[in-house]
Amino acid sequence: MKSSGSELLRLVCIYRSCTAALSTVSNFCNDFDDYLDELIQLPGKLIISGDFNIHVEDPQDPDTCKFKAVLDRHNLRQSVDSPTHIGGGTLDLVLTRSHNCDAINISNTEVHSTGTSSDHLLVKFSCTFSHELGQQRISKTGRCIKHIDISSFKEDISNSALNNPETYLNCDNAVNLYNSVLQSLLDKHAPLQEFSVSVNQSVWIDSNCQEAKRKRRKAERDSRRLKTLESKAVYNKLCKDSSIVINQTRDNYYKRKLEIAETKKDVYRTVNYLMDRDLSKTMTPSCSTDEKLCEQMKTFFHEKVETIYSNIDKQQKEDVRPDQTTPKTSNSLDKFTEITVSDLKSIFSEINKKECDEDPIPVKLLLDCFDELTPIILFIVNDSLRTDHVDAVVKSCNIHSRNLRVIGSKLNYELKRQLVHCLVFSKLDYCNSLLYGLPDYIIKKLQKVQNSCVCFLFGQWTQDYQKMGQCYSLPKASAFSSNQTENQVQDCSYCF
Numbered sequence: 001m002k003s004s005g006s007e008l009l010r011l012v013c014i015y016r017s018c019t020a021a022l023s024t025v026s027n028f029c030n031d032f033d034d035y036l037d038e039l040i041q042l043p044g045k046l047i048i049s050g051d052f053n054i055h056v057e058d059p060q061d062p063d064t065c066k067f068k069a070v071l072d073r074h075n076l077r078q079s080v081d082s083p084t085h086i087g088g089g090t091l092d093l094v095l096t097r098s099h100n101c102d103a104i105n106i107s108n109t110e111v112h113s114t115g116t117s118s119d120h121l122l123v124k125f126s127c128t129f130s131h132e133l134g135q136q137r138i139s140k141t142g143r144c145i146k147h148i149d150i151s152s153f154k155e156d157i158s159n160s161a162l163n164n165p166e167t168y169l170n171c172d173n174a175v176n177l178y179n180s181v182l183q184s185l186l187d188k189h190a191p192l193q194e195f196s197v198s199v200n201q202s203v204w205i206d207s208n209c210q211e212a213k214r215k216r217r218k219a220e221r222d223s224r225r226l227k228t229l230e231s232k233a234v235y236n237k238l239c240k241d242s243s244i245v246i247n248q249t250r251d252n253y254y255k256r257k258l259e260i261a262e263t264k265k266d267v268y269r270t271v272n273y274l275m276d277r278d279l280s281k282t283m284t285p286s287c288s289t290d291e292k293l294c295e296q297m298k299t300f301f302h303e304k305v306e307t308i309y310s311n312i313d314k315q316q317k318e319d320v321r322p323d324q325t326t327p328k329t330s331n332s333l334d335k336f337t338e339i340t341v342s343d344l345k346s347i348f349s350e351i352n353k354k355e356c357d358e359d360p361i362p363v364k365l366l367l368d369c370f371d372e373l374t375p376i377i378l379f380i381v382n383d384s385l386r387t388d389h390v391d392a393v394v395k396s397c398n399i400h401s402r403n404l405r406v407i408g409s410k411l412n413y414e415l416k417r418q419l420v421h422c423l424v425f426s427k428l429d430y431c432n433s434l435l436y437g438l439p440d441y442i443i444k445k446l447q448k449v450q451n452s453c454v455c456f457l458f459g460q461w462t463q464d465y466q467k468m469g470q471c472y473s474l475p476k477a478s479a480f481s482s483n484q485t486e487n488q489v490q491d492c493s494y495c496f
Contacts (some may be wrong), residue, residue, distance in 0.1 A: 006258050008044030009104070009129050018053040025054060025063035029070050036074045044260065045104040048076070051120060057083070075099060079106040084121045090125050121233040143190040150368050154186050158370040167373060171383040178376055204253030212242035244475065249476050338382040343360065343375055397424045397449045401456065408456060414452040419452045460478035 016028050018309070054067050056078060071078065077098045084092035097103045108126040110130035159165050160181050168174045219235040254274060261267045261383060339347075353363050366373065400423040408416065428446060 011043065012046070012048040012050075014048060014050035014052060016053050029066045033070050033073070036070070037074075041076050042262075045093075046097050047104065047106075049093065049123070051091060052093050052347075053091050055089045056093065057089065064267070071095065079125065080110055080111075080123055081109070082111045084111055084123055086119050086121070092120060094125055105214075105296075117282065120323060128231050130140065137196045140196055141192050141194050143186070145190055145362055145365060148189045148365065152367075153185065153189050153365070154369050154372050157181075157189070157369055158455065162373065162376050162416050165379065167375065168379045168383075171380055172192055174376055174380050174383065178380065179360045186361050186365075201218060204250050206249060208415070209242075209249050210245050212238075212245040216242045306401055339378070341378065344374065344378055344381065345370070393427050393430075394445050394449055397427055398452075401449070401452050403458060408459075411457050412455065416457055420457060424449065424453055 014032075019272070027427070030118045039281065048098070054063055055061055056067065058064055059068075075098045076095045079096065080090055080092065084090055094106060094109070096106055099290065102129050106125050106127055108124075110124045112122045112124060114120070116123045129468070157163070162176060162181050167177060180223070214239045219238045223231040223235040225231075257270055259266060261270065287296065318340050348367065351367075355363055359366075361369075404416070404419055404423070428449065
């Protein structure tokens, strides 16, 4: 019997007839001793019970002394203390190991009448052991993606709002539309279904292996992203550590499996599995003759070696350092260019096939319906490239502007001008050449930040907001009204 934790419990039932001609206590003790020599060596918990027909309650009985000597030699203990026969005497016994590591706790030992014509009584006892009641199963939910009719799915996409560019108001609206429509279509063609799967209790991957693999994957992502010697060293170290943990766990699992094998057949089955000795599998490629198979294998490995050598020579040529006298050319970004359909196809051809719960549809289905989804995906990518940088700059500038307003009443004009120039306009000027060619509604977001800064400088928040806010975009001669001082005009022109 196996527990839910793959622990083994052995139940042995013994009956010694006291009427048979050869059933003397001496012969029984010799046979029982030989049997225990093999039984004790097997792993797991052990319970031996049955009718021994030996009066163990009498310590002076020679037969009892012989029987107890056998139990002591094999470190077994007896747990029944009450008479188990209607005429008196403890004849029915329950034996367990006496070692703490292998012992099983026997408690609540009771003796009851059987209610039959038997002259023996019924022995009842309790022991703590979690029995495995068959293979466990858990419930999961999923979709049958492979049964989706791709042509019907594409037709529904073409008839939906995803193919109407007039509904793409902005990036956020397009993303919400993309997620909602695709999610509804997926629910229509592949609704969620509940199913049960079995849990294999003999899998040797445990929580330590999963944690080691998780750390290794994180270090691999960091190494690819950072591309530094330190991150690569950390990744190499975690690769070695995870290999050690996985190998030790696997070795312990199969070592334990070989130890608890009950028969030689179980041992050979495990060994054949580890050594891949499945006779039903074809270990060599199929070929008409052995000579042709040898020629194919020779050609395969010869081409493989040649490919390796050619790659090594190519890598060595690429690693040659360029001439230091060659002047370095610097690339500059001076204009924003939207991506085209061909660029989008190139990106999707190299896309990672992994998925997450936030994806409205699986990646494979997305690639199958790429042509139908190209308009909205192209809009989302280009609009996010146009607006994300501007939104981040505006958010950062507004935070500094609000903080300056809190202390504005305690600052003079010169200090205000310096703070605005350092905290706000330095962010607006950074990479501003990339903003060339963007729509007016995006540029107006930056203009509102500058309007707010002008109001902060001159302390006029509402009365002359439009006049002050547009001073930087007008010629210097007409930027301000005649009642402003010349110094203020010069200072404001310097700020912008």
